[in-house]
Amino acid sequence: MFGPIGGPGGPAIGSPAAAQQLVRQQQEQYFAWRAAQDRAAAARAAEVAAARVRWRASGLRCDVVTGCGAVAAGRCSGCRHTFCESHQSYDRPADGSAVRVMTDQCVLCQAAQVAAALAAAEQAANAAAEEEQRRRREARRQRQQELREHAARVRAHERENDWPGARRLLPEVERQLAATPLVRPEPTDGQVGRANAVLILGGVTVLLAGCAMIEDNLPLLGVMLGILLFTFVPLSIWALRVRRRRSRAERWAALQLERQELLSARGCGIAGCATCATG
Ligand SMILES: [Zn+2]
Ligand SMILES: [Zn+2]
Ligand SMILES: [Zn+2]
Known part of the structure; x- marks a missing residue:
């Protein structure tokens, strides 16, 4: 059936x-x-x-x-x-x-x-x-x-690895880390390169403007360069900020690395050891 x-x-x-x-x-x-x-x-x-x-x-x-x-x-x-x-x-x-x-x-x-x-x-x-x-x-x-x-x-x-010595250094690194702000987002290499170029160009313009001012026969050029300098002022402020952020980010990374190195002196030395983690 x-x-x-x-x-x-x-x-x-x-x-x-x-x-x-x-x-x-x-x-x-x-x-x-x-x-x-x-x-x-x-x-x-x-x-x-x-x-x-x-x-x-x-x-x-x-x-x-x-x-x-x-x-x-x-x-x-x-x-x-x-x-x-x-x-x-x-x-x-x-x-x-x-x-x-x-x-x-x-x-x-x-x-x-x-x-x-x-x-x-x-x-x-x-x-x-x-x-x-x-x-x-x-x-x-x-x-x-x-x-x-x-x-x-x-x-x-x-x-x-002298863990007792590393342990004495650790609080100071922790304190510096706490005082160092985390920079997010970090300035890119391109931004830093542009900031450096802006600062160099600004410096050269100042130099040229100064020379032209001193030379009596080039007053017009001096005035033009002086006007150009004004446009460099906001750009320079931006460039200085970028450079400051980059150096802060580098300092933060360096402190992290130092802290990690100090901490690696502790325990058995095997990365991710479960016994060390529970002990
Ligand atoms: Zn019977
Ligand atoms: Zn029987
Ligand atoms: Zn271990």
Whole structure:
């Protein structure tokens, strides 16, 4: 009626119809499994009942426990004693259905078997717990060893790079850094080049204007150069500002570098070391 999912006559992969078909198939599998379980339980119950009938006819009596003497329901494969129905092994609660008894085991042998299984499970759990503790101890020991080795590396590196000396210098660098404003945006190289050109041209013009003023025969040139100078005044102010910003930015970068170098004397010397960061 339904084709395979994604195959001829079947729903497309990932479609709602495919999901429905999957659910239906799972339900069918589950019901089939349940039916098989029920059939097996019924077969066992019939087998146990038939065995009891056979043993009742044998006329033998239970001798698992001294003085029981009830009609036998089977012979124990472990201790070879005959047992009655109440001394026959039974399903432990965890096993499920109440009809699932062992047809060839007495209750004493079953109890011994269960106790042995419990003891083995406990022993395994104890061993696992001990192993876990041992693993934790080993991990702790290893971590401590690593910390000791790291501490030794820190001592060696700080001695070699004179961290105590660097630490004394650090506050002064920090103070200067705090007093040095961060220049953003930094003047570009092109801006600085133009500013330098403006200042040089301004200087040359001043010089020429001065010469022309002194020379009586060139008064007109002197006046022209003087007028030109006026246009240089705002340009020069701009150029001086650019140069000042550039030198401040350079000073800030130099102080940062110095601070970094001083700080690099601290710790084990490995950049980005996690142990140093947490310590
Ligand atoms: Zn037995
Ligand atoms: Zn008995
Ligand atoms: Zn480190």
